[in-house]
Amino acid sequence: MKKKADVVVIGGGVNGCAIAYNLAKKGLDVALIEKKYLSSGATGCCGAGIRQQWSTKENVELAIKSVKIFEKLSDELKEDIEFRQGGYLIIIHNDKEMEQAKENVRMQKSLGLTVDILQPDQIIDIVSILDIKGMKAIGATFCPKDGHANPFKTTFAYAKAAKSFGASVYTHTKVTGIQTEKKSITEVNTDKGKIKTSIVVNSAGVWSKQIAEMVGITLPNKPYRKEIMATERLKPIFDAMVISFKDGIYFSQQKEGQIVGGIPIPEEISGYHTAPTVSFLEHMSKTLTSYAPCLKHVNLLRHWTGFYDVTPDARPILGEVEKLNGFIQCNGFSGHGFMLCPMVARILTDYIADNKSTQILEKLNLERFKGKNFDKEVYIVG
């Protein structure tokens, strides 16, 4: 293991790998530490949907800019990450949701997004198997440029490209402590050795809270188990991701033919639970088949769990903390950290390498929770 590095990135999920890549490309000496294997955290469990239709401005901006990067990412990283744009169809069930949708679409359009409100009969043109009555839909919003990428391939591609720019990636290595002197970081301790550094990126997903505790900083993040399933493979039926905020459901068909989707279970409480539940199976199959009755006969093939790292406003915590110089947060993604990673990594790299801050960083820093009033992201599924 190397003795020192400009930056130590903790966590080999999509965010850690994307940051390591961007920093290394800028010429910084980077060490990435991952306790298991790359993508073993939330990244390897996720739906990997990429959506730009959000209710808060910062998320829309991050997502739009990320999609611009995703569109060229396979070329940039010289590795096919299977990015495709089938769109996101957000089902609207009642007048209140319609009001909110109109407002959000206005805001999203003002930021340059192509997005429309659809009438019930137009929904069927996008996804033919949907049942308007079964879903109790009165309309939908649709952005054709939303999409999906392969989370494993994206993570591995970032890591490989990072290494090609000289980053060191240590898997099966656990960060056990961070040494500080006054208000600065001096060293990161792992179970395989120590690395001297003054900058640490905390992109340890749902375990970021424990990393911050090592330096006496409390993050407000809470872990939530999230369940997700894949059906048996079928001929291509639809391209879009279908989601509903009222029912919490999301589902799409993958390139290989399986339908992948999730839904929260009503009785879920915060904690590091990992076992799947029968309740999810029941809830998911009932809701899914009310949306698409022709899926009634389809077998579920696999079912697994991962964690959402949830903050009080369901938005990520990004950037340097006040209490400790060089301690950079990149966590709290609250269930949508895959789609934002390309832009988040660039913003943080600009900050670390060039000391450039942005409005987004200022809005999404840890200190925002000191106040009582913060904008809450409400467009959450799963």
Added chain:
Amino acid sequence: MFGFEGDTIASALHAGEVKTFSTSLVYNNPRGFFCGIGKCSSCLMRVNDIPNVRTCIAPLKENIHVEIQNRLPDLPKASFEQIPIESLSFDVLTIGAGPAGLCAAIEAAQKGAQVLIVDENQKVGGQLIKQTHKFFGSKQEKAGTRGVDIAKELENELNILKSQGKINVMLDSTVIGYYESKKNHLFGVVKRNDYKSQFLEINCKAAIIAVGAMENMILFPNNDLPGVYGAGAVQTLMNVYGVKPGKNVLMIGAGNVGLIVAYQLLQSGINVDRVVEAAPRIGGYHVHAAKLRRCGVPIYTSHSIKEVVGKEKVEGAVIIKLDKNWQPISSSETIVDCDTVCLAVGLTPSTRILSQINAEMEIIPEAGGYVALHDESMQTSVKNIFVCGDSSGIEEASTAMIEGKIAGISSALSIGVTKDKENLLKYIDELKLLRAGPFGDKPRAAKKIINKLVKI
């Protein structure tokens, strides 16, 4: 087409010379079945408008409509019954009704536990029902008896306990998962009926995992052509369903399985061209090798298969000589005329349920791969989850049966339905004795590590 009662869809198709069941996803290659025991997915077909039916374990029925599945299947069209999830409770759930699971279930029930045993096949017996040869191993564990007869004996014992209401048997059903539960252990079972599936939840105080093993595959061009089978598939076709897998067989692997299956092929009037073995010496018992040699079947050690030739099915194979380091020697190829290639290249323990339960796992090459660590009572690192038989490390039926008995008694002791430990110690000693011979070297070493590492 027609078949016989008791056939599977796959065995009936084979008897009718239909050997292509589906085409592959990426290259659209023809696929036949490979494992024949419900583990792989190369036999998936569309039956009565239901896609992805595993035809190697699906029962043949009258007037069914079976279609080849090309690449990805269309949506199913069958009628759908909305059956609410049924919930059942037992003291002990035994998963798998091979020799290990049967012995475990019988012991646990005899000690007073209410037992459910689940198996995905139509019949109990696991791998035993296809073993027509007289068994090796210990007299107490029925050496000298044919595998299929051991299965019958165990089935009779099972039926007695069943008639006394002590054991419930659920066949044509697969345990598909382990779920969160406030108390006890919770499993999900899929029960098939007319090729449709129904989900049930099973609550139990203890569970015994006796799910056996999966056959290994080796890499060579065209290893997916119809006509390349695992040894279990060949045995199943020939000995359970009376269907000849082919006319001219190349056998890969000269361990006991390869030697025994080669001999059984000869007994069924099928030609065995030769047996090819990568190691410099024969791995199986001398008696089995000698029998083959007497019938004129050559055994080529330090040889392996290079590729299979053929378009729609196996039309021949190329074998190659290996050097001291197991590397192919160039220009040493020989073309073998055959229509069937049988792979008898070892087994890997089935452990997916165990890793889902979060039992501590470890790669132990001597045991065949990833296995759950367990103690002498066969308990894993998760309380009241027991493991036995091939799924706890590849061995043989005789040890599988004793491990099953140990797991059965231990589960009954652990949940408190009995206090009688007497037989437990007897079985543990028997197991040690069985592993004492020279062929016990590998399992003995494996079990030593497995036992040493476990922390309960």
